[in-house]
Amino acid sequence: xxxxxxxxxxxDADLAPAEPAYICSFECTFCPDCSHKLARVCPNCGxxxxxxxxxxxSKLAANPPSAVRVFKPDCKTKTTP
Numbered sequence: 001x002x003x004x005x006x007x008x009x010x011x012d013a014d015l016a017p018a019e020p021a022y023i024c025s026f027e028c029t030f031c032p033d034c035s036h037k038l039a040r041v042c043p044n045c046g047x048x049x050x051x052x053x054x055x056x057x058s059k060l061a062a063n064p065p066s067a068v069r070v071f072k073p074d075c076k077t078k079t080t081p
Contacts (some may be wrong), residue, residue, distance in 0.1 A: 004017045005029040009034075009071060010034035017065045021052040022051060024045055029070070043075050050074070069073055
């Protein structure tokens with residue numbers, strides 16, 4: 001099951017479970033703006049960033065999103081201009 005991480009690894013913006021976000025196969029998570037700046041390529045593994053699925057609100061109580069924040073400020077040095 002996807003973790004649904006609560007923030008963008010690059011800019012640390014909050015990402016609610018129903019908000020658009022992008023992930024790689026390792027679930028590195030990025031907001032739409034950072035994903036675009038990264039040319040949809042994960043700066044950690046080089047994998048493709050794809051849109052994260054939305055978990056229906058009715059399933060969140062039994063399957064809550066992760067509360068663990070991952071923030072890597074050096075990500076900004078890997079973005080395209």
